[in-house]
Amino acid sequence: MAISTSRRLCSWGADDGSLILQSNDERCPLASDWSPWSHQPVCLEAQAAEDHDSESVSADCVFTLATFRGNQGISVITTPDLAISLAEYFDDSRVSPGLRGQLARTGQNREDEKAAYELRDLPGRGKGVVAKRGFAERETIMVGFPVLVIRLDFINGDHYPERQKRSMMNTSDGSRVNHNCRPNSFWRYVNSNMAMEVVALRDIRAGEEIAQSCKG
Known part of the structure; x- marks a missing residue:
């Protein structure tokens, strides 16, 4: 009250x-x-x-x-x-310069030629994330940091329309990582630096689509 x-x-x-x-x-x-x-x-x-x-x-x-x-x-x-x-x-200083340089909206390094991945239109799947270089197993592919942090009991999520809820939970480029029954990446949250990371589950070749498990 x-x-x-x-x-x-x-x-x-x-x-x-x-x-x-x-x-x-x-x-x-x-x-x-x-x-x-x-x-x-x-x-x-x-x-x-x-x-x-x-x-x-x-x-x-x-x-x-x-x-x-x-x-x-x-x-x-x-x-x-x-x-x-x-x-x-x-x-x-908790975050390496390479990861810190990734932008929230594009998820890519500031210089496009150094971008590790790109968003593409993929047949039958809409947009997807494609590797521009190879990634070794357990290597971080992309990282996203929060732009807004809210105390849990400050707002009641049930009062928001479904579209706004989805927008609040959006992770920019991370949301473009499609699901696949044979994934080559996985998500992890790193509490120490407030980072949501997409990590290579196995070695990934340049030109391969980056996909996560359809089971979450």
Whole structure:
């Protein structure tokens, strides 16, 4: 239940863990800058915690880092405390430069001639992903990073139409990897660097379509 309050927790890294946002202000007043964020966080109406009294409030804020993973960028909608706990995952040194250079929308390196794969129209299958070079078994073919992270209980997915749900779960180029009963790749999520990867299940030749198991 939304409550009216003159105090909202809306901060990043304050000494006491919080800064006070007045009820007539919609933005989070941070000390001198918004490090590590690239934009000033914007906060929503504070919500009463279900297992606490009415004085206990949790304000959700939008935290944005435009330089995340090679300037792909990311926004996080969560409470300040949870945002602080996520900070280490935004360190680009966790990810190799080659993987960091893959774009969210194209999934390819910034220079097309260095792209490891391409999207093609395939007979009878619509669009698909085709290797432009060979991949060794267990080699990472493509990687995708999130552009939006939302606290699970912030939204109720049941309220969204099916088309919007599919859009929210879309993994750009990864969604173009077709299914096959004889797959040559598999998915994995790497929690330490927030990456969704497509990995070679076996050696893949240049010109081969990249496909995953039809059993998921």
